[in-house]
Amino acid sequence: MSGPEERLTELGLSVPEVAKPVAAYVPAVRTGNHIYTSGQLPFREGSLILTGKVGGDVTLDQAVGCAQQCALNGLAAIKSLVGDLSSVVRVVKVVVFVASTPDFTGQPGVANGASELLGKVFGDKGQHARSAVGVSVLPLDAPVEVELVVEVS
Numbered sequence: 001m002s003g004p005e006e007r008l009t010e011l012g013l014s015v016p017e018v019a020k021p022v023a024a025y026v027p028a029v030r031t032g033n034h035i036y037t038s039g040q041l042p043f044r045e046g047s048l049i050l051t052g053k054v055g056g057d058v059t060l061d062q063a064v065g066c067a068q069q070c071a072l073n074g075l076a077a078i079k080s081l082v083g084d085l086s087s088v089v090r091v092v093k094v095v096v097f098v099a100s101t102p103d104f105t106g107q108p109g110v111a112n113g114a115s116e117l118l119g120k121v122f123g124d125k126g127q128h129a130r131s132a133v134g135v136s137v138l139p140l141d142a143p144v145e146v147e148l149v150v151e152v153s
Contacts, residue, residue, distance in 0.1 A: 004075075004085035004121045011120060015085070018076045019043040022139060027077035033089070033152055035081055039097070039145040040073040041138070042066035051141040055104025058143045067096055067113030070146035074114075075121070082152050091118050091128040093149040099138040107132040114146050 008014055018027050019040060028037045042049045042065075054063040071094075079085055096111035098104075111132035118126040138145050 004088065007121050008075075011117075013072065013117075015076050015079055016044065016072055018080050019073045020046070028074075028081055030081050030152070034092070035078050035148075035150050035152055037074045037077045037146075037148045039139075039147050040070040040077065041140065041142040041145055042069040043073060044069055048140060048142055050143055052143055053099050053101050053104075054106075054110060054143050055101035060106055060109060063098065063110040063143050064113035066142075066144040067110050067146060068117045070096075070144055071114035071117050071148070074146055074148040078148065078150055078152075085121075087152045088122060088125065089151040089153050091122055091126045091148065091150050093147075094118065094128050094130045095147040096130070096132045097135050097138060097145040098132065099136065099141070099143050100134045104134065107134045110144060113144075118148075 025038050028035050050058055050062055050066055052058045094114055098107045098110045
């Protein structure tokens, strides 16, 4: 059976470099056997891949892609603390914030971008509790932000 990083490769993806914090915080913190990531924005190679509100300038499909990129950035933060994603015992909780127009109600569909990726990468260990929250604005006008909580060995 292949490990999480091999499954990412099979999906045509890879763990990116850890996104640099945009303020006074660290990308992730480990306490005991749990790692809590800071909110991850959809950065790719140092830049946001999109800005704007979902339901306005950003389509549902684009937002799903942003959620996936946020999850990849969260995996990078986790890997920076444990060295290898095969140390993940379970994805415990995912929180997805979606900057959206007042009439947009598809936040759970956006969150699926992160959830489905984690399921493909970790299999049953990737099944998690989740919140999908609509907000008026996110840092740097990002359309999506994702936090992860994982248990590690």
